[in-house]
Amino acid sequence: xxxxxxxxxxxxxxxxxxxxxxxxxxxxxxxxxxxxxxxxxxxxxxxxxxxxxxxxxxxxxxxxxxxxxxxxxxxxxxxxxxxxxxxxxxxxxxxxxxxxxxxxxxxxxxxxxxxxxxxxxxxxxxxxxxxxxxxxxxxxxxxxxxxxxxxxxxxxxxxxxxxxxxxxxxxxxxxxxxxxxxxxxxxxxxxxxxxxxxxxxxxxxxxxxxxxxxxxxxxxxxxxxxxxxxxxxxxxxxxxxxxxxxxxxxxxxxxxxxxxxxxxxxxxxxxxxxxxxxxxxxxxxxxxxxxxxxxxxxxxxxxxxxxxxxxxxxxxxxxxxxxxxxxxxxxxxxxxxxxxxxxxxxxxxxxxxxxxxxxxxxxxxxxxxxxxxxxxxxxxxxxxxxxxxxxxxxxxxxxxxxxxxxxxxxxxxxxxxxxxxxxxxxxxxxxxxxxxxxxxxxxxxxxxxxxxxxxxxxxxxxxxxxxxxxxxxxxxxxxxxxxx
Amino acid sequence: xxxxxxxxxxxxxxxxxxxxxxxxxxxxxxxxxxxxxxxxxxxxxxxxxxxxxxxxxxxxxxxxxxxxxxxxxxxxxxxxxxxxxxxxxxxxxxxxxxxxxxxxxxxxxxxxxxxxxxxxxxxxxxxxxxxxxxxxxxxxxxxxxxxxxxxxxxxxxxxxxxxxxxxxxxxxxxxxxxxxxxxxxxxxxxxxxxxxxxxxxxxxxxxxxxxxxxxxxxxxxxxxxxxxxxxxxxxxxxxxxxxxxxxxxxxxxxxxxxxxxxxxxxxxxxxxxxxxxxxxxxxxxxxxxxxxxxxxxxxxxxxxxxxxxxxxxxxxxxxxxxxxxxxxxxxxxxxxxxxxxxxxxxxxxxxxxxxxxxxxxxxxxxxxxxxxxxxxxxxxxxxxxxxxxxxxxxxxxxxxxxxxxxxxxxxxxxxxxxxxxxxxxxxxxxxxxxxxxxxxxxxxxxxxxxxxxxxxxxxxxxxxxxxxxxxxxxxxxxxxxxxx
Numbered sequence: 001x002x003x004x005x006x007x008x009x010x011x012x013x014x015x016x017x018x019x020x021x022x023x024x025x026x027x028x029x030x031x032x033x034x035x036x037x038x039x040x041x042x043x044x045x046x047x048x049x050x051x052x053x054x055x056x057x058x059x060x061x062x063x064x065x066x067x068x069x070x071x072x073x074x075x076x077x078x079x080x081x082x083x084x085x086x087x088x089x090x091x092x093x094x095x096x097x098x099x100x101x102x103x104x105x106x107x108x109x110x111x112x113x114x115x116x117x118x119x120x121x122x123x124x125x126x127x128x129x130x131x132x133x134x135x136x137x138x139x140x141x142x143x144x145x146x147x148x149x150x151x152x153x154x155x156x157x158x159x160x161x162x163x164x165x166x167x168x169x170x171x172x173x174x175x176x177x178x179x180x181x182x183x184x185x186x187x188x189x190x191x192x193x194x195x196x197x198x199x200x201x202x203x204x205x206x207x208x209x210x211x212x213x214x215x216x217x218x219x220x221x222x223x224x225x226x227x228x229x230x231x232x233x234x235x236x237x238x239x240x241x242x243x244x245x246x247x248x249x250x251x252x253x254x255x256x257x258x259x260x261x262x263x264x265x266x267x268x269x270x271x272x273x274x275x276x277x278x279x280x281x282x283x284x285x286x287x288x289x290x291x292x293x294x295x296x297x298x299x300x301x302x303x304x305x306x307x308x309x310x311x312x313x314x315x316x317x318x319x320x321x322x323x324x325x326x327x328x329x330x331x332x333x334x335x336x337x338x339x340x341x342x343x344x345x346x347x348x349x350x351x352x353x354x355x356x357x358x359x360x361x362x363x364x365x366x367x368x369x370x371x372x373x374x375x376x377x378x379x380x381x382x383x384x385x386x387x388x389x390x391x392x393x394x395x396x397x398x399x400x401x402x403x404x405x406x407x408x409x410x411x412x413x414x415x416x417x418x419x420x421x422x423x424x425x426x427x428x429x430x431x432x433x434x435x436x437x438x439x440x441x442x443x444x445x446x447x448x449x450x451x452x453x454x455x456x457x458x459x460x461x462x463x464x465x466x467x468x469x470x471x472x473x474x475x476x477x478x479x480x481x482x483x484x
Numbered sequence: 485x486x487x488x489x490x491x492x493x494x495x496x497x498x499x500x501x502x503x504x505x506x507x508x509x510x511x512x513x514x515x516x517x518x519x520x521x522x523x524x525x526x527x528x529x530x531x532x533x534x535x536x537x538x539x540x541x542x543x544x545x546x547x548x549x550x551x552x553x554x555x556x557x558x559x560x561x562x563x564x565x566x567x568x569x570x571x572x573x574x575x576x577x578x579x580x581x582x583x584x585x586x587x588x589x590x591x592x593x594x595x596x597x598x599x600x601x602x603x604x605x606x607x608x609x610x611x612x613x614x615x616x617x618x619x620x621x622x623x624x625x626x627x628x629x630x631x632x633x634x635x636x637x638x639x640x641x642x643x644x645x646x647x648x649x650x651x652x653x654x655x656x657x658x659x660x661x662x663x664x665x666x667x668x669x670x671x672x673x674x675x676x677x678x679x680x681x682x683x684x685x686x687x688x689x690x691x692x693x694x695x696x697x698x699x700x701x702x703x704x705x706x707x708x709x710x711x712x713x714x715x716x717x718x719x720x721x722x723x724x725x726x727x728x729x730x731x732x733x734x735x736x737x738x739x740x741x742x743x744x745x746x747x748x749x750x751x752x753x754x755x756x757x758x759x760x761x762x763x764x765x766x767x768x769x770x771x772x773x774x775x776x777x778x779x780x781x782x783x784x785x786x787x788x789x790x791x792x793x794x795x796x797x798x799x800x801x802x803x804x805x806x807x808x809x810x811x812x813x814x815x816x817x818x819x820x821x822x823x824x825x826x827x828x829x830x831x832x833x834x835x836x837x838x839x840x841x842x843x844x845x846x847x848x849x850x851x852x853x854x855x856x857x858x859x860x861x862x863x864x865x866x867x868x869x870x871x872x873x874x875x876x877x878x879x880x881x882x883x884x885x886x887x888x889x890x891x892x893x894x895x896x897x898x899x900x901x902x903x904x905x906x907x908x909x910x911x912x913x914x915x916x917x918x919x920x921x922x923x924x925x926x927x928x929x930x931x932x933x934x935x936x937x938x939x940x941x942x943x944x945x946x947x948x949x950x951x952x953x954x955x956x957x958x959x960x961x962x963x964x965x966x967x968x
Contacts, residue, residue, distance in 0.1 A: 100719050100807065101751060227922050231746050231910055234937075235584050254920040262715050263747045267585060267907075323584065423751075426715055436738040438711050453718075 018180055021189065021210040025051040027479045028190060028211040029218060030252060032170045033061030034152070034465055035448030036218035037159035038472025039479070043216070044166045046480035051209060052163070053174035055196055055247065060156040062220050062245050062449075065282070068147030068154050069136070069462035070121070070469070072114035077133050078143065085141045087111040094463060097138045097314075098422075098456020101265060105429050106454045110463070110470045117469035118145060125158040136461035137314065144462040155465070173197065173204065176252045179215065179259055179444070180208065187215050187259070187443035198247060214443045214479035217433065218472065221421035221449035222250035223269070229418060232267040235323055242418040243272055243282040253450055256425045260435045261444075264452030265423035270459055271416035273318035276353045277328050278413055285353040289331045289412050292341045294318075295398050297333030298381055299414060301325055305364070305373035307381065310393035316458060319416035328415040330367045332378075336406040345410065356408045363409045378404055420459050424452040431475030445479050447471035502664055505673065505694040509535040511963045512674060512695040513702060514736060516654045517545030518636070518949055519932025520702035521643035522956025523963070527700070528650045530964035535693060536647070537658040539680055539731065544640040546704050546729050546933075549766070552631030552638050553620070553946035554605070554953070556598035561617050562627065569625045571595040578947060581622045581798075582906075582940020585749060589913050590938045594947070594954045601953035602629060609642040620945035621798065628946040639949070657681065657688065660736045663699065663743055663928070664692070671699050671743070671927035682731060698927045698963035701917065702956065705905035705933035706734035707753070713902060716751040719807055726902040727756055727766040737934055740909045744919045745928075748936030749907035754943055755900035757802035760837045761812050762897055769837040773815045773896050776825045778802075779882050781817030782865055783898060785809055789848070789857035791865065794877035800942060803900035812897040814851045816862075820890040829894065840892045847893045862888055904943050908936040915959030929963050931955035 026048035029040045037059075040052045054061070073090035090111040095102050121127040128148040135142035147154035163170065175196035180189045189211050195204030222228050223244035229236045242248070257263055274294070276285035293299065294311045299318075301308050308329055309321045322329050338345055348354035357363040360378065364371035382403035384390045390397065425433050425446050432440035448468040455463065510532035513524045521543075524536045538545070557574035574595040579586050605611040612632040619626035631638035647654065659680035664673045673695050679688030706712050707728035713720045726732070741747055758778070760769035777783065778795045783802075785792050792813055793805045806813050822829055832838035841847040844862065848855035866887035868874045874881065909917050909930050916924035932952040939947065 100804065101717055103718050228920075231748060231918075231922065233585055234587050257741070257747070257920060258744055260742055263741070263750060264715060265751045266747060267749045267751060320584065434715075436712075436741060438715065 018189070018208050020208070022207045023051060024210040024212065025049040026211070026213040027216060027476070028053065028209055029216045030176050030190065031061055031218035031220060032059035033063035033218060033220055033448065034155060034468035035472040036061070036216070037156065037163060038469050039216045039218055039447055039476035040168055041159065041162050041166060042473045042476030043480040044168055046477050048213060048480035050168050052168060052170045053176070053190070053192060053209070054170050054172045055175040056198070057172050059160060059170040059172065060153065062248050063152045063468070064156045065245060066152035066465065067150050068152040068465070069134070069144045070118055070147070070465040071139065071144050071460070071462040072118035072466060073111055073143050075115050075118060075143070077145065081133055081142070083133060083141050083143070085143050087114065089140055090114060090143060093138060093140050094455070094460060097458045097460045099458065101268070101456035103453035106427070109429055109474070110454055110467050113470045114466045117466060117473065121155065121158070121469065125155070125162055127155050127158045138460040152465070174207070175204065176219070176255060177206070178255050181259070185442065187211070187441060190215060211443065212484055213482035214445055216475050216479050217252060217256060217425070217444065217446040217450055218448050219252035219450045221248055221424070222253060223248045223418040223421055225249040228254070229269060229421070232423070233269050236269060236418055240271070240416065240418055241275065241277065241280065243275065244418065253424060256433060256444070256446070259441060259444070261433050261441060262426040262436050262438070263423065264426045265456065266452070268422035268457050269418060270315060270420040270422060271319035272419040273315055273322060273414065273416050275415065275417035276412055277415040279351060279353050283353060284347045284351050285412055287343060288333070288345050288348045288354045288410065289414060291343050292337055292345070293331035293333045293412065296337035296340055296401050297331060297404065298377070299329050299331050300369065300374065300377060302327055302330055302367060302369060305369045305377050307377060307392060310390065310395040312395050314458070322414060322416055328413040330369060331412045331414050332363065332404070332409060334404040334406045334409050336402050337404065338410065340400040340402065348412070354410050354412045356410055358407050360409055363411050367411060367413070420464065421449060422452060422455045422457065422459055424450045426453060427451045427471070429474070430478050431471050432478070443482070445475035447475045502673070502692050504692070506691045507535060508694040508696065509533040510695070510697040511700060511960070512537065512693055513700045514660050514674065515545055515702035515704060516543040517547035517702060517704055517932065518639065518952035519956040520545070520700070521640065521647060522953050523700045523702055523931055523960035524652055525643065525646050525650060526957045526960030527964040528652055530961050532697060532964035534652050536652060536654045537660070537674070537676060537693070538654050538656045539659040540682070541656050543644060543654040543656065544637065546732050547636045547952070548640045549729060550636035550949065551634050552636040552949070553618070553628045554602060554631070554949040555623065555627050555944070555946040556602035556629065556950060557595055557627050559599050559602060559627070561629065565617055565626070567617060567625050567627070569627050571598065573624055574598060574627060577622060577624050578939070578944060581942045581944045583942065585752070585940035587937035590911070593913055593958070594938055594951050597954045598950045601950060601957065605639065605953065609639070609646055611639050611642045622944040636949070658691070659688065660703070660739060661690070662739050665743070669926065671695070671925060674699060695927065696968055697966035698929055700959050700963050701736060701740060701909070701928065701930040701934055702932050703736035703934045705732055705908070706737060707732045707902040707905050709733035712738070713753060713905070716907070717753050720753060720902055724755070724900065724902055725759065725761065725764065727759065728902065737908060740917060740928070740930070743925060743928070745917050745925060746910040746920050746922070747907065748910045749940065750936070752906035752941050753902060754799060754904040754906060755803035756903040757799055757806060757898065757900050759899065759901035760896055761899040763835060763837050767837060768831045768835050769896055771827060772817075772829050772832045772838045772894065773898060775827050776821050776829070777815035777817045777896065780821035780824055780885050781815060781888065782861070783813050783815050784853065784858065784861060786811055786814055786851060786853060789853045789861050791861055791876060794874065794879040796879050798942070806898060806900055812899040814853060815896045815898050816847065816888070816893060818888040818890045818893050820886050821888065822894065824884040824886065838894050838896045840894055842892050844893055847895050851895060851897070904948065905933060906936060906939045906941065906943055908934045910937060911935045911955070913958070914962050915955050916962070927966070929959035931959045
């Protein structure tokens with residue numbers, strides 16, 4: 001029935017014939033955050049020539065604004081402090097937070113190699129960490145190490161030094177347009193826009209870059225991609241800010257999906273309930289809300305002045321509760337709470353994100369709260385504190401919690417921000433991207449936030465950097481080991 | 485730098501040149517469940533010629549084994565019973581259950597047109613419903629209508645009669661291999677395997693079917709596709725059964741994703757906690773567990789004999805709790821509970837899914853439960869019932885709840901089964917499939933369980949048929965209205 005010139009081809013995604021490549025290397029890394037730089041370093045050390053492509057004008061991606069906290073289990077630092085921990089315990093913490101959606105084999109890699117990559121970052125990269133071990137929410141024991149200056153830039157800087165030492169460079173303003181595959185479906189390179197400028201979409205020109213061995217996708221999350229995140233969670237419109245940089249968008253992830261990569265957990269998007277709408281991005285407010293209000297204070301509905309939730313519930317519960325109320329809620333703590341916490345809130349006050357009031361009535365007036373209702377709420381809460389039983393929400397009061405009676409009172413408006421996208425392309429333990437039929441896409445690896453499966457429904461704080469380093473190393477090594 | 489013969493093409497998915505088509509119609513519908521037959525009928529009534537393709541040997545898809553319950557708000561039946569309801573209330577119930585992940589505009593269509601499609605099914609299709617209005621979990625008021633014989637086959641039969649009346653037929657054993665698009669990316673038809681036999685994968689031959697106006701994808705969910713569902717929720721291995729037919733697989737959904745359709749909510753997979761591992765599929769056990777045990781009885785851990793959860797928690801909580809325990813839990817009720825419920829459990833006993841015991845000790849022995857612990861659990865529970873306060877799990881006791889003291893005792897093993905996949909391809913309110921850049925894919929519509937967005941994180945019982953009928957009609961009409 002069919003004429004012989006009928007062309008039928010079931011291969012997913014675009015195919016190309018490229019006769020002349022502009023540049024060639026064994027391994028092409030897309031993205032220059034924690035995962036990308038790690039992958040590049042490892043691939044280079046395994047003998048591969050490497051090209052690193054970054055769409056922005058500076059390297060470091062969104063990683064550079066992270067707080068630089070990395071989780072690791074069974075470390076010398078823990079031993080020194082007498083903390084008993086193990087990869088098994090970290091594994092079970094991550095799976096519990098992930099509500100069982102995590103890929104067990106990926107979590108096992110991350111937890112199992114967590115100490116190895118932490119030591120690698122110290123010994124090989126030269127990263128300095130603060131002399132302390134912190135415990136973040138959801139971790140059973142203290143296992144979080146803060147990079148010097150409590151900033152991801154500390155790690156990125158050391159990685160960039162190593163990149164240069166190894167004779168590599170980060171090519172900036174190189175925007176991935178699409179992957180290029182051969183007739184057998186193997187990824188052979190990329191088409192990029194060279195000279196990309198996010199302020200001028202017409203800038204730049206096409207460039208074809210060949211990867212003799214493999215392409216590694218390390219382009220991060222899509223927290224700032226409003227259209228893409230709204231498709232997964234329609235609540236996350238432009239009315240919701242993000243703690244991410246504006247360029248944390250989905251275009252490279254979408255190109256991978258067009259190739260037939262299996263999408264995993266895309267609708268699992270983490271919001272930070274500690275964020276304030278009165279500043280952009282992550283800001284300074286979380287230092288007050290997350291470390292003082294949630295522990296020793298209350299969060300109230302702006303309309304009726306009543307508490308809305310157990311303030312120590314997890315990020316998802318807090319964020320969903322505030323979103324359901326439909327407008328920013330008010331976090332409140334008194335002077336004693338601030339003192340108990342041991343934290344300094346000067347920067348929060350300077351920036352005007354946290355406000356100080358001599359009387360509760362002033363606070364109510366400023367935020368438009370009904371004062372009588374707020375007063376009743378505080379009195380009721382203070383009774384719960386005295387009786388050590390929160391009859392309304394079952395909040396487990398931390399040891400130092402005191403009734404809120406010491407002025408001045410401090411207030412912050414709270415409205416969640418998109419913080420991390422747990423979903424992305426499916427990978428296996430070798431870091432290979434997996435297609436819709438559960439086979440690896442030849443010549444394509446991925447690591448970090450662009451992948452899905454490690455964190456399941458909920459990423460624990462400080463586990464992202466561990467993930468980036470572990471799978472950055474794995475994908476870099478395996479990409480370099482591909483046959484030519 | 486590049487030679488002129490470089491081929492660059494950014495269009496997603498496979499493209500084809502087909503010179504000779506085997507068959508041609510205005511509209512090609514893939515699938516013959518509730519959504520597909522509805523779409524075909526509406527497209528035909530709008531003047532289009534229609535081909536309906538079904539991969540199995542008989543029409544009806546998974547719909548035919550559903551319980552035939554359809555939700556509708558603001559109906560004459562409700563008015564007769566004095567039930568106050570509205571599309572707004574149904575909308576808010578669906579959004580609440582969906583945890584806000586639902587697409588509001590799609591839910592509004594479903595709730596707003598729910599009564600219209602119910603009446604259409606009665607007046608136009610001739611479907612008979614039982615003379616009662618039921619209330620299922622998550623619905624604020626009774627708004628669920630059970631098709632005669634409490635079976636989806638009642639609706640499918642009437643749809644098939646209408647299909648024949650309209651001069652159409654369902655072409656069976658036609659398996660979608662891929663979509664065919666023209667050089668502008670418009671879907672122009674499909675390549676199918678004609679003569680498909682799931683028991684013999686080599687059977688059948690290629691057939692090219694052209695859709696002059698559009699293809700409508702109505703291929704249902706992927707609850708029985710182990711590889712695809714495990715990629716979204718790694719817990720759902722072959723150890724978890726499904727209430728779906730074995731052919732509820734993802735191949736057509738995957739073809740749509742290869743075209744660049746946006747995947748929505750794929751990791752939101754609903755499990756039925758009322759299912760028993762001692763029978764296949766949906767079975768008869770849920771009549772005992774869902775309508776008797778959860779209301780008036782208890783569910784215990786098989787190892788320690790302790791209760792595991794508020795037995796009236798939602799499907800997700802119950803299922804996750806049992807999965808976390810890692811082996812089937814035991815649902816227990818006494819004679820009085822069965823009597824209070826008003827249900828007959830003879831079939832459950834005949835099939836051996838529910839077991840009867842004269843003494844609690846016998847029950848413990850049969851299921852390998854520690855008797856002393858179980859006895860203590862029942863005594864504690866009975867005290868909670870007497871005091872009308874469940875101190876452990878806060879279960880809200882239904883009015884008729886009595887202490888469990890009346891033998892015989894009945895037991896059932898409980899292990900969740902995959903029941904519904906909330907995720908699928910993104911559609912807009914016109915039923916068009918949406919691509920990764922948020923544009924409609926020309927010539928492609930979809931309706932029913934293959935789409936994502938209507939139910940969000942959790943589908944309420946009886947809302948699926950409403951969805952299928954509402955978006956079946958919408959997609960059928962809009963496909964027929966496409967320009968030639």
